[in-house]
Amino acid sequence: MLVGIPLEHENSAIEPKECAVEMSQYLIKVAETRCKASFSRVFGYFAPRLRSYALRQLGNEALAMELVQDTMSNVWQKAHLFDSEKGSPSTWIFTIARNIRFDMLRKLQSRKEDICADDLWPVLCEQTPDQNETSLDEQVTLDQIELLFNELPEKQKVVIQAIYIDGKSQQEIADELDIPLGTVKSRTRLALQRLKGMLSEYD
Amino acid sequence: MIKFHPTPEHLQQFVKGTLSPVESLMISAHCDMCARCQSRVEMMTADYANTEIEQAVQSYDPDFDAMLASITQQPAAERASQIKARRNSTAIELDGKTFELPKTLHRLVKKKGNWSSLVGKLWQAPVDLGIDGVANFIYIEKGGTVPEHTHRGSEMTLVINGEFSDGLNDYDSGDLIYMTGDHTHAPRSDAPEGCLVFSIVDQPLHFTSGLARLLNPFSHLFFR
Known part of the structure; x- marks a missing residue:
C-alpha cells in the first residue's frame, strides 16, 4: 500500500x-x-x-x-x-x-x-420545503392555475369548474350536462393533462 | 428560552457519529429547536471534515481505478418529484390539542402507541424505537406532578412544548435534560397549556454486560 x-x-x-x-x-x-x-x-x-x-x-x-x-x-x-x-x-x-x-x-x-x-443527519434527502415555504409554493401554483385555467377550451373548463370548484361528482355533471359519463371523464383527463403541460412550461 | 443544551463533548461525538443512536436522536431533535446548537454543529462538522478528510493522509489502493469505472457506470439517482404524493403527519394530538414536533421526531408519529392515563393529570404514549430502553411522549396537564423518583440508568428528556419544574430547575421548550441515578426529582407543570416532553430511559443492565462488550468490537462507540 x-x-x-x-x-x-x-x-x-x-x-x-x-x-x-x-x-x-x-x-x-x-x-x-x-x-x-x-x-x-x-x-x-x-x-x-x-x-x-x-x-x-x-x-x-x-x-x-x-x-x-x-x-x-x-x-x-x-x-x-x-x-x-x-x-x-x-x-x-x-x-x-x-x-x-x-x-x-x-x-x-x-x-x-x-x-x-x-x-x-438528512444529508441525502431531497429537500422537502417546510410548512411556510409550502404554502407559498401552493399560493404561486394556485395563481398560475387560475391563469392557465382560463386558457382551457370551454367544454373542459366547465367540467373542471364543476369538479374542483363546485365539488360535484363526475356522474352529477354527466346528468346535468346530459352527456355520457365517459365524456366527462375524458374531458377531465384532457384538461388535467393540459394544465400539467402548461404548468411545466411555466416553470 | 433554552437553558439546557448538550455538552460540547456530546455535540462533538454527535458530529463524528460516535454517539449512541438514542442520544444522537435526542441531540438532533434538540438542534431542530435550538439555533445555537445547530450552528455549533455546522461549525464542528466543517472543522471535523477539514481534519478528517481535507487534511487526511492519502491512502491509495490499487482497486481505485476499477472502483471509479464501476461507479461511473451507475445511473444518476432519480430526483424526487416536485409534489410529494402524501406528506407524513408532523404533529401528535392529545385531547383536542395538537403538538407540532421537531423535524427529527416526525418519523415517530407513526410509531407512537395510544395515550394512556397515568396517575392524575399525566398522560403517556409509548414510541416503539426497538431500543432496550423505553421511549415515551409524556404530557403533564396543568397542575400535574410525576411522583418523586430517581433513575436506575440515565434518562434524557426533551421539552417539546410547554414548561415544567422539578424542584431542581425550571425547564422550557427545547431544553434537553440529562438525568442519572444521582438525581432525584419530581417534575411538575404549572403552565396553563401543560407540558409535552419526549423522554428516553435506558436500561443499562443489558448494555454494560461484560460478555456483550467482549463480543462486540465496536461497543465502546455506542455503549456508555
Missing part, C-alpha cells in the same frame, strides 16, 4: 479554498452533465482521503474500501444534492461518509434500534 505517494497528478500546491471552489465546480458539472472526467477529478482527490478516514474509523481494509465505494457512489448519483452555499465539498462528502459508517456499524452489530443515519 502506497500511503501518501500520489499515483497521479496531485493538487498539493493548491490552497484548500481554491481547491474547494474547483471541486465544487466539478460536482456541479457531474450533476448537470454526468461528466465522467469531472467525477474522476473528484474521485482522485477524495477517494484516497476517504480511505484513510475509513481505515482509522473501521480498522479493516475491506470495510474501508466498502465505505469509500458507497460514499463515492452516492456522490456520483446524487451530485445534484450538493449545495455550495451550505458548505464545502469536503464537508458534504464527509457527512455522507459519516452517515454510511454509522449505518455500517449498526448493521455489523445487528443493533435493533430503529434509528438510522438519515433520521439524524
Whole structure:
C-alpha cells in the first residue's frame, strides 16, 4: 500500500479554498452533465482521503474500501444534492461518509434500534420545503392555475369548474350536462393533462 | 428560552457519529429547536471534515481505478418529484390539542402507541424505537406532578412544548435534560397549556454486560 505517494497528478500546491471552489465546480458539472472526467477529478482527490478516514474509523481494509465505494457512489448519483452555499465539498462528502459508517456499524452489530443515519443527519434527502415555504409554493401554483385555467377550451373548463370548484361528482355533471359519463371523464383527463403541460412550461 | 443544551463533548461525538443512536436522536431533535446548537454543529462538522478528510493522509489502493469505472457506470439517482404524493403527519394530538414536533421526531408519529392515563393529570404514549430502553411522549396537564423518583440508568428528556419544574430547575421548550441515578426529582407543570416532553430511559443492565462488550468490537462507540 502506497500511503501518501500520489499515483497521479496531485493538487498539493493548491490552497484548500481554491481547491474547494474547483471541486465544487466539478460536482456541479457531474450533476448537470454526468461528466465522467469531472467525477474522476473528484474521485482522485477524495477517494484516497476517504480511505484513510475509513481505515482509522473501521480498522479493516475491506470495510474501508466498502465505505469509500458507497460514499463515492452516492456522490456520483446524487451530485445534484450538493449545495455550495451550505458548505464545502469536503464537508458534504464527509457527512455522507459519516452517515454510511454509522449505518455500517449498526448493521455489523445487528443493533435493533430503529434509528438510522438519515433520521439524524438528512444529508441525502431531497429537500422537502417546510410548512411556510409550502404554502407559498401552493399560493404561486394556485395563481398560475387560475391563469392557465382560463386558457382551457370551454367544454373542459366547465367540467373542471364543476369538479374542483363546485365539488360535484363526475356522474352529477354527466346528468346535468346530459352527456355520457365517459365524456366527462375524458374531458377531465384532457384538461388535467393540459394544465400539467402548461404548468411545466411555466416553470 | 433554552437553558439546557448538550455538552460540547456530546455535540462533538454527535458530529463524528460516535454517539449512541438514542442520544444522537435526542441531540438532533434538540438542534431542530435550538439555533445555537445547530450552528455549533455546522461549525464542528466543517472543522471535523477539514481534519478528517481535507487534511487526511492519502491512502491509495490499487482497486481505485476499477472502483471509479464501476461507479461511473451507475445511473444518476432519480430526483424526487416536485409534489410529494402524501406528506407524513408532523404533529401528535392529545385531547383536542395538537403538538407540532421537531423535524427529527416526525418519523415517530407513526410509531407512537395510544395515550394512556397515568396517575392524575399525566398522560403517556409509548414510541416503539426497538431500543432496550423505553421511549415515551409524556404530557403533564396543568397542575400535574410525576411522583418523586430517581433513575436506575440515565434518562434524557426533551421539552417539546410547554414548561415544567422539578424542584431542581425550571425547564422550557427545547431544553434537553440529562438525568442519572444521582438525581432525584419530581417534575411538575404549572403552565396553563401543560407540558409535552419526549423522554428516553435506558436500561443499562443489558448494555454494560461484560460478555456483550467482549463480543462486540465496536461497543465502546455506542455503549456508555
